[in-house]
Amino acid sequence: MRFMLLFSRQGKLRLQKWYTATAERDKKKMVRELMQVVLARKPKMCSFLEWRDLKIVYKRYASLYFCCAVEEQDNELITLEVIHRFVELLDKYFGSVCELDIIFNFEKAYFILDEFLMGGEIQDTSKKGVLKAIEQADLLQEVDVSSPKSFFLFK
């Protein structure tokens, strides 16, 4: 996967994750262009489109569009399910997630995505596996983990 974008129906970018080095200027240009293309599409249209040299796989959940750019040879359907699984993870973590959760807890959304995808590839597909990592981190919160003892308490 080259990148993943979350944006609202109004064209506000809510989350962006780039898996290849891209200059800021190009990123902005690509985001603008792609949002335009995707937002112009009608509900019944297919979830895949060719854009530049990439395949775009997108799906709308309520007011948010989840949009992935994958390589020519990547599997579109499984990418669609990558999106779905990510939504499930967010949902599970926030408890029926809405756009506001992602706005106000953007850093959490990034952490969850990082636990799920790394370098554009799936790290773990198990919901439990990913959430365990996140929740463990939440437990660690403000606890000073400098001494091994206190760390093992929460292991």
Place this chain on the structure above:
Amino acid sequence: MPAVSKGDGMRGLAVFISDIRNCKSKEAEIKRINKELANIRSKFKGDKALDGYSKKKYVCKLLFIFLLGHDIDFGHMEAVNLLSSNKYTEKQIGYLFISVLVNSNSELIRLINNAIKNDLSSRNPTFMCLALHCIANVGSREMAEAFAGEIPRILVAGDTMDSVKQSAALCLLRLYRTSPDLVLMGEWTSRVVHLLNDQHMGVVTAAISLITCLSQKNPEEFKTCVSLAVSRLSRIVSSASTDLQDYTYYFVPAPWLSCKLLRLLQCYPPPEDGAVKGRLVECLETILNKAQEPPKSKKVQHSNAKNAILFEAIALIIHYDSEPNLLVRACNQLGQFLQHRETNLRYLALESMCTLASSEFSHEAVKTHIETVINALKTERDVSVRQRAADLLYAMCDRSNAKQIVAEMLSYLETADYSIREEMVLKVAILAEKYAVDYSWYVDTILNLIRIAGDYVSEEVWYRVIQIVINRDDVQGYAAKTVFEALQAPACHENMVKVGGYILGEFGNLIAGDPRSSPLVQFNLLHSKFHLCSVPTRALLLSAYIKFINLFPETKPTIQEVLRCDSQIRNSDVELQQRAVEYLKLSSIASTDVLATVLEEMPPFPERESSILAKLKKKKGPGAVSGNELEEGKREGGELNGAGERPGDSSAIGASNASTPSPSADLLGLRSAAPVSAAPPSAGSLLVDVFSEAGPAAPAAGANDDGFLRDLEPPTESSDSLLAEGPGDSDSAPPSVVSEDPAPPLPESDELLNKFVCKNNGVLFENQLLQIGVKSEYRQNLGRMYLFYGNKTSVQFVNFTTTVSCPGELQSQLNVQLKPVDPLVEGGAQVQQVINIECLTVFSDAPLLNIKFRYGGALQNLTLKLPVAINKFFQPTEMSSHDFFQRWKQLSQPQQEAQKIFKANHAMDTEVLKAKLLGLGTALLEKVDPNPDNFVCAGVIQTKAQQVGCLLRLEPNAQAQMYRLTLRSSKDTVAKRLCELLAEQF
């Protein structure tokens, strides 16, 4: 503000975000942000040391501002401080900031790397994962340099936790993608491959991405993964839907892992081991079967996951292309999707069938769906699906259904989306040409194309129809008639006028017998469009008019009248004016014979890859079409117009330009210009058309698009040459005979000759009186040389004559034809002479050039060797390492090899050597010789009598300052001669 605030709430941050959201305008937002930035700056600069929480909060705010799209140029140091915090969330935010706002400050990078190093060695899995995420997110070369050595160790260590292993595998993948040279698997290879057997499915899922990428680059080293992947896949496929617990996704066992395993297998050919292969085929059958079972859930996720595996399995089946049963089954199952209610499935089925259509086993099965696909083209509401349908029609087209498909595509064009029209036009044009049984159908189709979608008909398309009409005399009359009729439409597209102008100019005579299309009617029809056309079209029409004067003398007064009128002869456009002036002059002073010679019918174009196909490839990116085309090329062996080059067809290689060995990409005709360079077959006129002034140093076939046009248009187009070699000069006397015998060749003439072995242009000779420059170009077995005689004195040379002789057996080996040269060379002036050379068979000696002239009454008489050596007729040949050594072995008889070991005469600079070897005319083959210091080359010498393949290997020994040069050739004298020639070069 949402109630949920899991983990640590940062109140200040939430307030700030709400503030931003409440901003009514962009300006207000910017104001609020600037205020916050000032606040944060002062906090960071303030004397009071910030506590971790505040630092985290401010860094997080900066991150938010950055993600809103504003520039952030500070805060990096505070973020780095957070990295070394012992509080998890502080560390986490620090890493997030660093990953998102990558900075190239080297001091900062050193600090970051230090923090990462500490976390990697902390043995705290959560910290290790954070550090690995950061490396993967940044993925820079510096990161790779610092950590590429450490991560494989973490990945395979026995005591590493599973979650860390997963992160390490993907982190390594990311580094491998950015800096493959720094990630050396070496000793770890087999342990990494065995991660496929890991008990933890998450580890396998992460590791397989890494293994797939590594296998693509080093298939040999990783090939043991095939059998492991097959057995893993087999276990998943045969498991019940609940066996894999958390890795079952909507009743589908491990869909991601299955897809990835199937992808990995696509890096390899079918397994050789019969048992493994049998097991795999079983898996594929099971997947096809399962896809047919009734769904276990109505959720779209269930069907998506199941079908994702199905499509990936089909991709593997197509990749193998060896199991007819599976291919046909795949095709049938995809056929069911063509009418599925899910748009996504229809789209993917069309896409996947495109590749099935190129397999000989499933092509027929795909064809049975033609009606459904045509229907999709007509009724799909989503343009991307229609595009796929059009692609599939194109892929399934063959001789049996071409007429139907072309007709459907044409009618679709009338309503097609603008975004895909040009591509559709190209496709129609290609299919029409490729499957044309009778060429009148082809001409009709293209003219229809111009009529329906004229704006989208690119130059390549109308050039091509002209090329084909010129090359096929059976269709010329029909083309003239049809185009004449098409031009009668009141509004016709300018492209139609271009085609019409060209065709009537060439073949208008074929329909002139009919009074309804008499010469004058034809002319008036064309001229009625003239004023509506752009300059290039008008220029083309002017050329058509002069051709009319030649074809139909009775139109001469009318046309001259037109040319003479002010709007032509004083046209503000220089090109049009020049044409008008010159054509008018040509028509009034040239005799009919001269006119007929100048305006002779265009010679046939060399048959090469269709320029339209090249254009389509360029549009779609290489590879997108070529696989398909090659396949079709194989199936349609007898196609009429040689679209698509056949592998191993040496004449295809031969058509590229010899004087500037072109990279292999050019051989594929990716430069649209190359295919149409006119190479007339008659021996008299060589290379570029005789009248073209094309700079001799420039590649004959223009590499730019202008050159395309120039070459396509008749010779008369290049106006200045008309004056230079026009009728006035054409009967000037041959060089007058001078009684004195030619002098013997200059002693240094051999040395002079050596300078030109690896180059074509330069100064051949110079003394106090005279300088002789050479430019030459070669194609196939033909060459043209331009000699420039410069008078260095201020006194004129009189009785300037030159002769060329071919002593001894050279006479039967080389045909050299000297064009006349001006007998008077003024002081300080330069005259040019053209020499045409034809190589009849292999030769060794060089022809002699004798020059005589009188300078201040004294006869000057000197003889040089003409810089023509056998290597000039090389055509470069690209080949793989395997082919090279196979041919090398075939040429193993002693007389086929010549070898020399000699001391270096020049500095042993790799780039200079490469340039020389390229100048030799052969292809310089990269990555063929196992020793990277050696050079190997391959080429074919083109002579009229035969083609001689040659292979060369040059082994420099820098230490000894020596070379070993080995040549092998199918003809013994050639290897020897080339060896002699080359030994002087290095």
